Amino acid sequence: MFTSLLQNVINALQWGSFYSMIALGYCLVYGVLRLINFAHGDIFMVAAYLGFIFITFLFKYVFAGGAVSGWLVLAITLPVVMFFTSLLGVFIERVAYRPLREKGAHRLYVVITALMVGLVLENGNLALFGASSRKFPAIIQRSVLSFGGLHITNLKVLVIIAALVTFAFLQMVVNRTKIGMAMRAISYDKFAIPLMGIPVNKVIVFTFILGSSLAAVAGVLFGMSYPVLDPYMGMIIGWKAFIAAVVGGIGDIKGAFLGGFLLGFIEILIVSFFSSNLKDLIAFLILLIILVIKPTGFYGVAKSTKI
Amino acid sequence: MEKIRQNLFIVSLGAGVLVILLLAATGAIDLYVQTFIMFMGVNIIFATSLSIVNGYMGEFSCGHAGFMAVGAYVASVLTVIMFTPNKLTGVPLLPPSLSIVLFPVIILIGGVVAAFAGLLVAIPSFKTRDDYLAIITIAVNFIIVTLINNMAVIGGSRGFMGMRKVIYTMTDVFQFPYMLFWVITFAIFTVFIIRRFVSSIYGKGIIAIKQDEVAAEIMSIDTNKMKLVAFMLSSGLAGVAGGLFAHVIGYVNPGSFSILKSTEALVMVYMAGMGSLGGSVISAILFTLLLELLRPFQILKWVIIPLLLILLMQFRPEGLMGDKELPDFFPKLKKFYKFK
Amino acid sequence: MSLLKITNLVQRFGGLTAVSEFQADIQEGTLNGLIGPNGAGKTTIFNLISGFYVPTEGTIEFDGTIINGKKPHEVTALGIGRTFQNIRLWHDMTVLDNIRLSQHYHLQYSLSGAIFRSRQYYKREQEIKEEALKLLDIFGLKDKADEFPKNLPYGIQRRVEIARALSVQPKLLLLDEPAAGLSSTDVVDLIDHIKWIHENFDITILMIEHQMQVIMNLCEHIKVLDFGKTIAEGNPEEIQKNPQVIKAYLGDEGDIYA
Secondary structure, eight states: OHHHHHHHHHHHHHHHHHHHHHHHHHHHHHHHHOOOOTTHHHHHHHHHHHHHHHHHHIIIIISSSSOOOHHHHHHHHHHHHHHHHHHHHHHHIIIIIHHHHHTTOOHHHHHHHHHHHHHHHHHHHHHHHOSSOEEOOOOSOOOEEEETTEEEEHHHHHHHHHHHHHHHHHHHHHHHSHHHHHHHHHHHOTTHHHHTTOOHHHHHHHHHHHHHHHHHHHHHHHHHHSOEEOTTHHHHHHHHHHHHHHHHOTTSHHHHHHHHHHHHHHHHHHHHHSOGGGHHHHHHHHHHHHHHHSTTTTTOOOOOOOO | OHHHHHTHHHHHHHHHHHHHHHHHHHTSSOHHHHHHHHHHHHHHHHHHHHIIIIIISOOOOOOHHHHHHHHHHHHHHHHHHHHSOBTTTBSOSSOGGGHHHHHHHHHHHHHHHHHHHTHHHHTGGGTOOHHHHHHHHHHHHHHHHHHHHTOGGGTGGGOEEOHHHHHHHHHHHSOOOHHHHHHHHHHHHHHHHHHHHHHSHHHHHHHHHHHOHHHHHHTTOOHHHHHHHHHHHHHHHHHHHHHHHHHHHSEEOGGGGSHHHHHHHHHHHHHHOTTOHHHHHHHHHHHHHHHHHTGGGGGGHHHHHHHHHHHHHHHOTTTTTTTOOHHHHOTTHHHHOOOO | OEEEEEEEEEEEETTEEEEEEEEEEEETTOEEEEEOSTTSSHHHHHHHHTTSSOOSEEEEEETTEEOTTOOHHHHHHHHEEEOOSSOOOOTTSOHHHHHHHTTGGGOOOOHHHHHHTOHHHHHHHHHHHHHHHHHHHHTTOGGGTTSOGGGSOHHHHHHHHHHHHHTTOOSEEEEEOTTTTOOHHHHHHHHHHHHHHHHHTTOEEEEEOSOHHHHHHHOSEEEEEETTEEEEEEOHHHHHHOHHHHHHHHSSSOOTTO
């Protein structure tokens, strides 16, 4: 009983790690721009595909035939995918979002644009690769670590560690560095910040790079853990991660991170105690109830209107 | 003479509907065109009803398809058990020929139930605004769809069918393009209701909420009540759209009311411009047309449409019509239609 | 006769006491001032009266009814009109609509009336429009009826906002810094204007103001707040001489008009 509970906790930690890493990306962009970047889930999907393409390329042309350490492949793949995903993120911001911001369009029009970008990515991918799902190559030999009756695969450990490391890294960037300070400053006051000599657009680009790189890490690890890729995989997981971020308290990194794990726990517990059919229903009901009781989430701060 | 000219719009609208119905009844326009017109009508109801909340009240509801689902399922289940032999009750509960009279009533009942489902969003909206409310609407959309997915009685994820037979019970009595008639009637009725609502001092209360909620409250507007009215009217009309949609297609499944469907409504409303009813009607027509024209491109259709919209946003960041109505662009139109 | 009676009003936000033990007894037909340095709790008192906050302790009695705990729109319907420090007009609605919408509390028709256009609907819409135009006419704003407030000069916006507050036919009018942001000539106009309103509308006025010129010219009775506490009250002469008031405003020495 106890070990099965512990086993579930570990599964939840791993599952929650993905939500958290994606939620952090939403949170970063939302924190700086007040923009729900609905395309973020699809950026995560693109990252998984990029990982798939790049690894296939590596095995076909670079390491053809030769035995090579999976960790080396991963070490090469991650930065490359992060680079290209960031490029995509920055491209989207540059081409779709920034012009609207500069024209002073209503905030919601930027949100709608983000939704449209998401659709383009999903369906563009579908048009390119077809409807059949792809299998992510297994690069790292799965090994099972056992403690008593408890079994953890090395991949699970890797995912959980990755989530913790990225979180710690982001905390450091946002709270300890100059550019992090600029990010927080922009979220407080869009109008005064340019007057202080802070290059707003550069900070925004940096934000998108951070968020997309996170999505890249999540995407590649997700591909390794659940090796079936399909073009819509980013949509549902993205929406869910976003709701999780809000429940945690969007605008605060801690909140988004914890929200992701919370959703992971809720889902895994429902699956193990009830049935997987009810997973979404109960999970969303719980999130809805939390939001109705505490609309700004656990860590969010209510913006009070001054009368 | 003056009176006729002022009502020219209404007269020509009525004549147009009559001509379409006649053409359909005689078979001059085929089923393909008829279906296309019906989709247009459903989309008009779907888009304009969302514009109450997103356009006029300035909230960002992204789960409109959830309410459409409620209306679709309630109306479908009712018509099927009332008028056709079915798995749930075996024999029809009412004489099938009654379907001719009761069909619109049942569509409205679907709307009323959907309006009550709207309370799921309306009540949180008293305390919550903006993005946080948007999240609640998304969650509600997911909840409604997964709930239907888990209800095996009405087919679960496999969907629910049998509405085609309901239409046959009607045509058995008397041959007539019923669905076409009801879709057009309800579409006109919806636009009419919304226009009258937002042009009365009563309904303008929701525009006041959009522009300054604190001022609205201090100037004696019961903001909670107005939010309740707006959300319920909006989701109720979406439910009507759902009921009609289900009977046009003859088959519904939870997947057709996902967030993607809600996105379509958002596209239509924001393509039109926030707070333009005429704009929502026009963009619903354009959107349906675009979907049909791009059909040969198959999946690429869903790349082209979003790209077009992204482009539109770049050139007209306030949408096609902003918050203006047609007569603001063509003042001469005012001559032909006096709004009462 | 007492119109607004406030007893032992206390408002705390977390650990901060914004208003403590505030008392007031405002007589019908009088013109009253509420002054004090920034952050003294003046606007908080307005927000308590108009129902945006529920007081931590104490009661507010207006015209014989206890109004604490009531929603702002209910308080307004009982007869309290209000303006804001930073003008809060509906900027994308015509001036006429701004005035008309404040009749929401006694529309006497509802959703079905609006949709089916009942006889009552036409009757009320017509009456409300006529009343609104009459009010705008009295305020010399009739030619601005179809303009959007955002396009009007600041001084006119203030005037529209006051007209809007009066359109709910209040017995008590709360003015929150009506002179803020006005030029010195506009301020002189405003003083005459408020005097004129007070005489012509048969109304009781309570105003917050920083410009002593306005307060001293208009108010018969003044209350001075500092850190949520009432430190002085009386007529203008008494207040000007009160050493505590001078201290609160200027430190230890100096003149109020400095």
